[in-house]
Amino acid sequence: MNTPTKITVSRIVLIVAMLITLFVLALIPNLEVPDLVIGEAHINWVYFGCFIVFIVAAFTDFLDGYLARKNNQVTDLGKFLDPIADKLLVDGTMIFLLVPQMYAPSHARNSLTLTILAFCVIVMISRDLIVDVLRLIAVQKKIVIAANIFGKAKTVLQMIAIPALLLNDWPFSYFSASIPEPLHISNILFYFATIMSLISGIIYVYQNRMVLKETK
Numbered sequence: 001m002n003t004p005t006k007i008t009v010s011r012i013v014l015i016v017a018m019l020i021t022l023f024v025l026a027l028i029p030n031l032e033v034p035d036l037v038i039g040e041a042h043i044n045w046v047y048f049g050c051f052i053v054f055i056v057a058a059f060t061d062f063l064d065g066y067l068a069r070k071n072n073q074v075t076d077l078g079k080f081l082d083p084i085a086d087k088l089l090v091d092g093t094m095i096f097l098l099v100p101q102m103y104a105p106s107h108a109r110n111s112l113t114l115t116i117l118a119f120c121v122i123v124m125i126s127r128d129l130i131v132d133v134l135r136l137i138a139v140q141k142k143i144v145i146a147a148n149i150f151g152k153a154k155t156v157l158q159m160i161a162i163p164a165l166l167l168n169d170w171p172f173s174y175f176s177a178s179i180p181e182p183l184h185i186s187n188i189l190f191y192f193a194t195i196m197s198l199i200s201g202i203i204y205v206y207q208n209r210m211v212l213k214e215t216k
Helices: 003-026 045-070 076-096 111-140 149-166 185-207
Strands: 035-038 041-044
Touching (some): 003 045, 035 045, 041 045, 045 149, 076 111, 111 185, 149 185
Antiparallel strands (some): 035 041
């Protein structure tokens, strides 16, 4: 196992450990975690820890890909594990954001915000599942599906919006403190990520629809 693959495995272990920890904390009745106050933002310490793990994991995602390409160490195992680590990180954190019990009561998300975020998470996870199945079928037919600009834009927006949501809209809270929560900048970025995810998914399916056709 080369260095990039070891980094990928370490990222998976880190993410799984974080998710297990969050699950255990969610089982604690009447859990109230004190806030970390930064400017206008009141940040739950559990979410702040999740933010740190997210940033470290996102950096290792860049690092293992960079090292694999630089040292010509791209392997089938690495190509198999890397998307698994990415899905665990992004999808696991997005689902965690829908668990209002983990928020301190002082800044618990309202039901409208949770409903909208839940819809966005369902759309993005569904889109990823559809695209992954399409890629799997394409691989079996030796067809390469190239990434499109909307998919890359979705990833960039996710990598900005998710940390901001974990930090209760910080640093955007300086500008959006008086704005209704569903219109906070971090939420709007998440909405745009959902739109980009949906558009890119439709484009993937349309441009590669021949993959779904039966060969005679």
